[in-house]
Amino acid sequence: MNELAEVPTAVWALAGIGIVGIVATLIDLARHDVTQLPRTAWALIIVLVSFPIGAILYLTIGRVPGPRTGRDWRATEEPAAPDHGDGAAPVLRDVEVLDPRHDAPTAGSAVTDAIVTTHDLGKRYGELWALRDVDLRVPRGAIYGLIGPNGAGKTTMLSILAGLRRPTHGHLDVEVARERVGVVVDTPRFEPWLTAVEVVDLARTLTAPDLPAARNSEVLAEVGLEDAADRRVGGFSRGMFQRLGLAAGLVSAPDLLILDEPSSALDPAGRREVLDLIGRLSGTTTVILSTHVLADVQQVCDVVGVIDHGVLRFQGPISELLARTSTAYLLHVRGEAGTLRRTLEDQPWVTELTELAPGRLRIVVSDATEAERAIPTLVAAEGARLAAFTPATDLESAFLELTS
């Protein structure tokens, strides 16, 4: 007792401040989401590491600003690869990564045939939100096209799905074992002294050692590199690298294939070959690809997600996206369209008319039924020679309407 009485008042004051500080930090911990470590680990750090070091650690790297949402870090998966996005390595998921054997969260259970589901997924780089509350749903077996302008967040989204970057918040549910996911980045690079077949063999050995070595030449043939199988890849062109990346991603016959801009470096013939290959995977492999090339999406994807400034503006079948946009037609008559053009402009259901070239008109209409009934009649009444009359609502118009 006497010894306690001898403790200087200043020490009591410091101890009091420490206790109050620890309690205040613990209250703050209860009111905010946490990252980097589970909540209990942060509580232990705050209490056990000398005040104020523990509190400062939590406040600087463990506390997620803003009111608590329940989106805590949860260690359910080991890091897979370095984070190429923001330099933070190794990767620790700060989202709930669900085991397919467990119950899916609300968003996942809403779509039973979804192989990939995200809920409220957000990614921040410093002050910039690259993804904002994205709810992605990728149906099993679909070819899903993620489209958006430069900087929209496509690569960030795919990197998160692939486990290469970590989201700032949100839920991610990939119902495929990690070794059954193939990932191809947009500009794949390989050790230059390896031959193409060695690159593919390495990928096979790492991801699907049970598959026979014959699988190597099979996938090299699929991507059109059979003649270059024994060449060192140091001399490969960008397009060849892209094909080789695809072969390395395909060699394990993955259930889910994630492709970032799979045809960006290919010539028109190469692009067609790769798209045909992706199209053939439909039904057996789920493919998620990002691209700027809307024609590619229209050709190969069943489902699209339109992303812009990190916001998913549309998600659904392409047909649904096209149906949302204004209906347009291309009308081609031989020769000049002078009087026919004026007649069409007078129709109440024509909202916009552009003469793309002599005799070639793009007509946007408010009433598709009326337009389809009346336009051929008007062409005949004007004595014009009809060369073509086709729907012209394209993905580009739909895309521009959503993103501009």
Ligand code: ATP
């Ligand atoms: P692009 O089509 O041009 O490849 P994208 O749709 O793939 O673009 P992202 O690469 O995901 O878009 O980038 C989304 C936003 O995040 C951009 O504003 C980009 O500048 C930013 N960003 C991406 N990676 C980082 C990073 N590592 N550090 C900081 N900001 C980043």
